[in-house]
Amino acid sequence: LQMEKTWDSGEPSQELPPDRPIGYGAFGVVWSVTDPRDGRKVALKKMPNVFQNLVSCKRVFRELRMLCFFKHDNVLSALDILQPPQIDCFEEIYVITELMQSDLHKVIVSPQPLTTDHIKVFLYQILRGLKYLHSAGILHRDIKPGNLLVNSNCLLKICDFGLARVEEPDPSRHMTQEVVTQYYRAPEVLMGCQHYTSSIDVWSVGCIFAELLGRRILFQAQSPIQQLDLITDLLGTPPLPAMASACEGARVHILRGPHKPPSLSVLYMLSDGATHEAVHLLCRMLVFDPAKRISGSDALSHPYLDEGRLRYHTCMCKCCYSVPxxxxxxxxxxxxxxxxxxxxxxxxxxxxxxxxxxxxxxxxEHQQGKRVPLCINPQSAAFKTFIRSHPPPRTKRDCYQYPAL
Known part of the structure; x- marks a missing residue:
């Protein structure tokens, strides 16, 4: 992307071409770029159409403030925000974040073997980041493999807070149902629950845990109703108290079908890594009743994650350090x-x-007292390439080779 240094002294700007597109979504496109101030490779995320309506304006501002609020090794945060134009011309926002090499979806669909040690380290970091988010009162609401960025040294960061919001303490306040990618959507959301908690993120992590073990999506349905049916095929028909917050239509759909016994033993068939400890933790996450589902914080205390914690803090984290x-x-x-x-x-x-x-x-105000601000030259050829970018056809994408753990 064409990026410039902006100097009060009037020195000529420094322009650098884009590297490559690295991600796409409803927000637009993310590119790998070079920060001209220090030559560091970073990611540039464009937030377009910010001011279409008040709802969009609030959502983008919430995400922007969250990215500036986060201070955690397993949660992506803003390194910088590009200098905005005069307010009359202000229509979109550009945020610089750390550049990560891949994401967990690319890892899962790749042919590279995933050892039990890899899975434990990844799961530990997901839950570690999730505990931080939930302790700040934030629901992510779209935890999925594609929103878990990873580097070739197995470091992981949770990203994409476009659907994130502050947890609503008042159960009488209705919350949107249009959250979480369907394959990772908790049953209470599928059943039209008007109020949900951070437990929806834990359900998503459980689905990802099973996907890491089996290298395939656990509940891959064509519609939300079929998604619910696949869940009850595994967990069995839920008791009435577990459906207390469901809408009437969802309850009727469950109750008019045949009674299903749980078939959790099939989880042992996901892979050789589906040990008793792994399945026990998985079953604590994949609980139909959100009130009985394990929390992200409690999941971190499960013995399955002891090795992941040890490996992460022995050689991967920034919070511990080595001395002679x-x-x-x-x-x-x-x-x-x-x-x-x-x-x-x-x-x-x-x-x-x-x-x-x-x-x-x-x-x-965020830029005051910081480094020389960056801005974009919208007339450059590189910028025009950036805004014309479209997602490539969906294929099994390449992934970085991960070290043995």
Whole structure:
């Protein structure tokens, strides 16, 4: 992408071409670029159409503030935000984040073997990042393999907070049902529950855990109803109390069908790595009743993850370090957020223009006292290539070779 240094002295800007597109989604495209200030490869995410309506404005501002709030090794955060133009021309936002080499979906569909050690290290980092998010009061609401970025040294970061929101403590407040990619959607969401909790993210992690073990999607259905049927095929017909918050149509669909006994023993057939400990943890995550589902924090205490924790903190983390006399370990292996994420600012956003002013001010204040700001030359050929980018045909994509653990 064409990126410039902006100097008060009026020196000529430095322009660099784009490297390659690395991700696509509803938000647009993410490119690998080179930061001209230090030559470091980073990821540039474009947030387009921010000010179409007030809902879009609030959603993008929430994601932007979250990316600036996060301070955790297993959660992607903003390194910088590109300098916005004058407010009258301000229509889209560009965020710089750390560049990761691949994602867990690419790992799973690749031919590369995944050992039990790989799975434990990946699962440990997912839950470690999830504990941080939930302790800040944030629901991700779209945990899936493609939103788990990984490097060739097996470091993992949770990304894409476009659907994330602050957990709603009031059970009478309705929440949107259009969350979570279908294959990883919790049964309470599939059944039209009007209020849900952080347990929907834990269900998604359980589905990913099974996918890592079996190298295939656990509940791969063509529709939400078929998705629910596949879940009950495995877990059995849920008791009535587990469906207390479901909509009437979903309850009727479950009850009019034949009674299904649980068939959890099939989980042992996912792979040789599906040991008793692995299946026990998996069964604690894949519980139909969200009130009885294990939390992300409690899942970290499961003995299955002991080896993953040891490997991560012995040679992969930034919170521990080595000295000549040995390894110095942090006091808290899975630290929570130091404070809740606040979304009180949303109460003062009553119009798109007001939202634009708030976002413009936030970015400007965020850049104060930092390095020389970056901006984009929209007339450059590289930028025009960037905005014309479209997703390639879906194939089994390449993946980086992972070290033995």
């Amino acid at each position: 006399s040995g390894r110095v370990y942090t006091r808290d292996f899975e630290p929570p957020a130091d404070r809740p994420f606040s979304h009180n600012y949303e109460q003062s956003m009553h119009s798109v223009w007001q939202g634009k002013e708030l976002i413009h001010r936030f970015i400007t």
